[in-house]
Amino acid sequence: MKSEQTTPHNLHDVFTPASADPSLNFVARGGTEDDLNHYLDTQGRPICVERPFRCGKTSLVLRSVRTRYKRIVHVVCNNATTFDELLSRALDELAPVVSLVVESKEIKTKPGFKGAFGVEVDLGGGSKETLETMTPVLQPQLTSASVARFMVEADAAWVIDDAHKLTEPEFRKVACAMREWQTMTFPGGYPKMIVVASDIGAPSATHRLIDGAPDLTTRLARLGLSLMSDSELSQIIKRGEDLLNIDLSAIHHSVLQYSFGFPGICHDLCLQACRAAKITRTADNKVTLNSAHLQQGLKKYVDEYAHSIKDSFEKVRDALSQSVSPAFYSYVLGKVASRSVGEGIGLKVLSSEVEANLGLSQEVVASGIQQFFSEDSGVLRFEPTTKVVLFREPLYRAFYIQQSAAESDEIEREELASAFLRVLSNEE
Amino acid sequence: MLTSLDKELSGVLRPLVELGAVIRVSQFPNSLCLGFHYLLAHGDGGRLPKEGVVPSGRIDLADWNFPRETLQRDKKHFNGIYLLYQPKGLAKNLCSQQMDSQSFFSSVPVTRFRPRYAFLLSTPESREVVSRSNGKLNKAVFDDLIARQVRVNFQTDVTEQAKELVGLLATGDQSERIRFVGAGWPIGTAVDDEQITLLYYGATITAYMRQNADIFLALEIDDSLVADSPAFETHVLWTVPRTLADRSGVVRQCISQYHELLFGASAERRSSHLFAATRAACNEVLGRFNPGIPHRVLANVDAFRTVLQDHHSSPN
Numbered sequence: 001m002k003s004e005q006t007t008p009h010n011l012h013d014v015f016t017p018a019s020a021d022p023s024l025n026f027v028a029r030g031g032t033e034d035d036l037n038h039y040l041d042t043q044g045r046p047i048c049v050e051r052p053f054r055c056g057k058t059s060l061v062l063r064s065v066r067t068r069y070k071r072i073v074h075v076v077c078n079n080a081t082t083f084d085e086l087l088s089r090a091l092d093e094l095a096p097v098v099s100l101v102v103e104s105k106e107i108k109t110k111p112g113f114k115g116a117f118g119v120e121v122d123l124g125g126g127s128k129e130t131l132e133t134m135t136p137v138l139q140p141q142l143t144s145a146s147v148a149r150f151m152v153e154a155d156a157a158w159v160i161d162d163a164h165k166l167t168e169p170e171f172r173k174v175a176c177a178m179r180e181w182q183t184m185t186f187p188g189g190y191p192k193m194i195v196v197a198s199d200i201g202a203p204s205a206t207h208r209l210i211d212g213a214p215d216l217t218t219r220l221a222r223l224g225l226s227l228m229s230d231s232e233l234s235q236i237i238k239r240g241e242d243l244l245n246i247d248l249s250a251i252h253h254s255v256l257q258y259s260f261g262f263p264g265i266c267h268d269l270c271l272q273a274c275r276a277a278k279i280t281r282t283a284d285n286k287v288t289l290n291s292a293h294l295q296q297g298l299k300k301y302v303d304e305y306a307h308s309i310k311d312s313f314e315k316v317r318d319a320l321s322q323s324v325s326p327a328f329y330s331y332v333l334g335k336v337a338s339r340s341v342g343e344g345i346g347l348k349v350l351s352s353e354v355e356a357n358l359g360l361s362q363e364v365v366a367s368g369i370q371q372f373f374s375e376d377s378g379v380l381r382f383e384p385t386t387k388v389v390l391f392r393e394p395l396y397r398a399f400y401i402q403q404s405a406a407e408s409d410e411i412e413r414e415e416l417a418s419a420f421l422r423v424l425s426n427e428e
Numbered sequence: 429m430l431t432s433l434d435k436e437l438s439g440v441l442r443p444l445v446e447l448g449a450v451i452r453v454s455q456f457p458n459s460l461c462l463g464f465h466y467l468l469a470h471g472d473g474g475r476l477p478k479e480g481v482v483p484s485g486r487i488d489l490a491d492w493n494f495p496r497e498t499l500q501r502d503k504k505h506f507n508g509i510y511l512l513y514q515p516k517g518l519a520k521n522l523c524s525q526q527m528d529s530q531s532f533f534s535s536v537p538v539t540r541f542r543p544r545y546a547f548l549l550s551t552p553e554s555r556e557v558v559s560r561s562n563g564k565l566n567k568a569v570f571d572d573l574i575a576r577q578v579r580v581n582f583q584t585d586v587t588e589q590a591k592e593l594v595g596l597l598a599t600g601d602q603s604e605r606i607r608f609v610g611a612g613w614p615i616g617t618a619v620d621d622e623q624i625t626l627l628y629y630g631a632t633i634t635a636y637m638r639q640n641a642d643i644f645l646a647l648e649i650d651d652s653l654v655a656d657s658p659a660f661e662t663h664v665l666w667t668v669p670r671t672l673a674d675r676s677g678v679v680r681q682c683i684s685q686y687h688e689l690l691f692g693a694s695a696e697r698r699s700s701h702l703f704a705a706t707r708a709a710c711n712e713v714l715g716r717f718n719p720g721i722p723h724r725v726l727a728n729v730d731a732f733r734t735v736l737q738d739h740h741s742s743p744n
Contacts, residue, residue, distance in 0.1 A: 249479050288478050409704075412429040416464075416705050417712030419476050423467050423487050424713060 008282035011275070014243045015236075017268035017305070019059075024243060027235045027263065029060050032225050036064050039221035040157070043190045046178045046216070050164075050205045051225045052394055053198040054264035058161055060225060061194055069192075071156035077165045083173035087142045090158060094150045144177035148184050148191035157192040164197040164205050175212025182219050227261025227394075236266050246279060247288040253418045254294055254411050260341075260398040268305055272297030291415035299406040302399070309399045312392075315377040324368050327358060332369060336380060336389055337400050344390035347382060430474065433693050433702035437461075438468035440686045443678050445469045448483075449509040449666075452490035452498060455585075456630045457726070457735050458539060458662075459513050460710040461690055463487050492630075493587045495522060506531050509679060511666040513538075515588055516658040519665040532673045535663040536680050537743035538687040542651055543589065543660070544738060547627040547637045547644040554624065558645045565626075565647035570598045570606075573624060580606045581625040590628050592659035593649070631739040632714055636725040651741075661743050694736035700729045707732035 014025050039045045049057050065072050073093045075086055151158055160174060174195065181191045197205030206222045228236075233256050241248050248255065251273060259266035276296035277289050302310065317329050331354055339345050347369070354365045369389075372380040379400075381392050391397035405411055444451070444466065453463035466487055471477035485505075490498040495514050499522065502510060507530075514522065516537065523533035546565045548554035561569045573580055584590035587608060594606055609625070627637065627644065637644035654660045664683045668676050693699045711726050726732040 247479060250476075290476070409429050413705070413708035414712075416429065416476065416709040420464050420467055420709040420713055421716055422479075423482050424463065424489055 009243045010281050011244065011271065011279055014240050015267045015271035015274065017264050017271055023063075025236055025239045025267070026059060026063060027056075027228070027232050027239075029056065029225065029232075032223055033060060033064065035221075035223055036060065037068075039223070040064060040068050040192060040194075042221075043185070044182050044219060045221045046182050046192070046219065047194040047221045047223065048197065048206050048209055049194065049223045049225060050197045051199055052227060052262070054262045054395065055225050055227050056263040057196050057198075057225050058159075059263075061159055061196055065157045065159060065194070069155055069157045071154050072159060073151065073156050074159045074161060076161040077163055079165050079167070081166060081170065083166075083170045083177070084142060086160060086174070087144065087147050090147050091142065091150065094147075094154050094156065144180055145184070148181050149186055151191045152186040152188045155188070157194060159194045159196060161196045162198070163195045164199075168208075171208050172212035175209045175216065178209060178220075179213035179215050182216070228259075228263050228266070229261070230256050233259050233261070233263065233266045236263060237270060240270050243282065244274065244279060245283040245286050246274065246277075247286055248273070249422075250288065250290050250415050250419065251294040251411070254291065254414050257414070258298060258398070258402050258405060260394065260401075262395070262398065265301075265398065268301050269294065269297055272300045272305075275300070291412040295406065295411045298402055298411065302403045302406045306395075306399050306402075309379075309396060310403075312377045312379050312396070313400070313403070316372055316374070316379050319371045319374075320368060324360070324364065325358075328354070328360070328368050331358060332372060333379070333400050334404075336391060337397055337404075341394045341397060342390070344383065344386075344388035347387050347389050350389055429705045429708070430468070430476075431702045431705060433689075433699070434465065434468060434705050435474035437465040437686060437689055438471075438474040440689065441466050441469040441682055444509070444511075444682050447509050447672075447675055447678065448486075449511060449679065450485065450502070450505045451487050452502065452510075452512040453487070454490060454492040454513050455714065456492070457632060457710055457714070457732065458690070458740060459492075460713055461706055461736075462513075462664075462686065463489075464706055464709045465686070493585070506667050507669055509666060509668050509672065509675065511664055511679065511683070514663055514665050516661040516663050518588065519663040520658075522665060530670060531667045532670055532676060533665065533667045534676050534680065535665040536683055537661050537663050538683060539662045539691060539740040540655075540743045541586075541589065541660045541662055542739050542741055543586075543593065543628070543634075543649045543654060545634055545638065545646045545648055546593075547634075547646055548624065549627070550643055550645050554645055557624065558647060561647065563646065563648055565597070565649050566653075567597050569647065570602050574598075574602045574605055577622070578605075579623040581623060582606060582608045582628060583610070583625050584608065584628045585633065586628070586630050589654075589659050592657050593628065593654070596653055596657065631735045632725055634739070635731065635735050639725070691736065691740055691742075694733050694740070697730070697733070700733045703729045703733050703736075 009024060016025065036047065036049070039047050049061055051057060062072060062074065071094075073090045075089045075093075077086070147158070150156075163171065163174060166174065178193050178195070181193050184191055195205060195209065203211070206220065209220060210216050234252070237248050237252055237255055240246070248270065255266060255269050255273070258269060273289055273293045273296070276293040277287060279287060317326070320326075320329050332350065335350055335353060336345055351362070351365050351369060354360065354369070355362060358365075360368075372378055372389075373382055379392055379396050380389055382389055391400070441462075451463060451466050453459040467482060468474050468476065470482045490502075490512055492513070495512065495518055498512065502512075514535070516535075519535040523535060548557060557569065557573070560572060570580070582590050582594065587610075590608060594603060598606060626647075627633075629637070638646065664687075666676070666679050666683075668679065693702055707726060707729050711732065714725070726735060
């Protein structure tokens with residue numbers, strides 16, 4: 001029987017691991033969402049949202065901004081992005097709504113050709129037609145103040161995403177612009193800037209902003225989005241079940257377990273499990289997924305979608321293979337993974353356990369463990385203050401456990417156990 | 429992951445699915461096996477059934493120590509076929525008490541439980557007790573303790589069997605200084621000059637205490653001590669409505685055959701791998717429904733098989 005919903009949906013619209021805007025399957029984030037909305041509505045409060053990679057920051061921000069502004073200028077940074085580029089990209093996005101002149105010229109087009117400003121032009125195969133292109137009346141001055149004015153005129157908010165990737169000088173410019181915007185008002189309102197950044201080492205984006213513009217100390221609204229709870233992740237799974245008319249109950253617990261609180265991973269695992277079950281859109285008759293689908297999906301996720309992390313693990317394994325047996329790699333990672341995310345394991349304890357269990361000398365163990373800490377591709381880190389060894393980031397721990405599960409029968413075991421538990425607790 | 433043994437065992441139980449039998453299992457590995465394989469028997473070809481295929485209440489846990497309460501709770505199922513694990517004595521009593529004009533009760537012996545060990549928390553006093561008794565639980569231990577005016581607390585999750593054991597080891601006078609204090613896991617009772625706590629548990633906790641010999645000192649229980657005791661002969665008791673009395677033979681055959689196969693497989697070390705799925709499912713339940721029991725005590729397939737092998741022998 002089909003579920004209550006009547007509109008069929010595509011799988012990729014329901015489980016959206018890479019989309020910053022999961023409109024169909026979005027889970028509200030309670031207090032943080034309320035705070036974000038409050039600060040969006042408050043003049044003079046620029047916003048910085050941070051916390052772990054893939055915890056749903058961008059989705060939350062875009063969703064809230066969309067309810068309050070006509071437009072979102074969403075610019076994603078990388079290591080080479082400069083502040084001037086941020087300004088021009090913002091302007092590019094705003095350009096169609098800034099005063100324009102239109103000139104005509106004759107061109108040859110192909111089907112589906114995209115014109116300036118992303119305007120789709122589909123005029124039939126290779127026909128000779130007229131295309132309107134648009135050019136700004138005046139070349140606007142590329143200053144943060146002028147962008148602020150355009151934003152207000154366009155009823156837009158500026159979301160600077162992945163800001164942690166900016167180099168320090170460029171980050172300082174963002175901080176100064178944020179401070180400048182904080183006091184600005186225009187006839188149409190006040191400009192709003194939201195910086196989104198992941199926690200990748202110290203100092204945090206908030207601290208960097210305040211270092212760059214100390215006046216922000218009391219004005220910057222700092223929001224930390226935590227990883228999702230099991231009940232929040234469960235909502236993603238359940239909504240997916242309803243929208244696609246599928247039954248994920250047999251793998252529900254395992255999906256939660258291997259998502260480690262990351263909504264992006266939860267979407268990904270559900271998506272891959274559905275692909276393994278050949279589900280592409282809402283099913284006519286309910287389809288039940290089992291552990292074999294998740295096992296296949298997890299393997300796919302580990303092999304293909306987490307490839308950059310996988311590369312880091314492979315580099316460590318290759319480096320170690322020169323000096324120690326493969327057991328060293330598994331033993332060390334298994335020990336660190338057995339501790340909770342922030343807990344880690346004391347370096348001394350780890351070293352002595354490896355020495356005792358693998359029968360290796362202190363020197364060999366010390367040099368082997370160092371291979372895990374490589375700055376560019378290491379998978380573990382050493383916390384000098386507490387002298388504890390942790391995974392480089394929570395996602396690395398998640399990956400290691402996911403990879404281990406993908407290569408074992410753990411998921412199937414869990415499916416059997418949870419089915420038995422469900423039957424035994426099935427109240428009449 | 430499901431093995432040929434799982435398929436065989438669930439296949440044996442298939443006629444019970446067709447009869448719509450309701451099964452109650454206890455919180456012990458051998459009993460949970462029946463529940464798990466009965467679940468599989470509801471699926472196609474011994475595979476895990478889809479969600480909702482097993483009717484609500486068909487398989488459930490029953491407290492081994494409170495059979496009357498369980499039967500009272502489950503009376504509504506007596507209009508169909510209903511099965512429950514119980515020791516021989518209680519099974520026979522219950523059969524005769526519950527039998528009425530509407531229902532027919534019967535039982536079949538499926539295993540003889542071998543208690544193997546009782547334990548003491550490791551303290552200087554208890555080490556002395558173990559040393560004086562050469563590591564055996566026998567009459568001399570009780571004579572020694574009672575002579576020294578020590579009170580004995582019997583902490584157990586198998587009450588009927590514990591009482592039987594005390595009856596076999598202590599005289600009537602001595603019994604007055606022995607008291608049963610329930611399961612009470614994890615243990616908190618101190619051992620001192622005036623009192624000592626004997627820990628006497630079913631297979632799972634016994635396995636855990638054996639694995640932690642630095643905390644728990646084992647006192648061996650000779651099999652011959654309980655060889656003839658009806659409290660250690662485990663039966664599956666069932667009821668069928670009079671109208672279905674002719675099906676009782678089917679139930680008997682399924683249950684007997686199931687346990688013969690189960691314990692037959694557990695007797696072979698090389699069969700350990702066949703218990704992979706059963707261990708995974710049952711161990712999780714042992715941990716979930718007994719939060720006091722250290723989780724995943726039966727850490728691998730061989731540990732699981734060994735528990736079945738060590739604590740069970742043929743009832744005949």
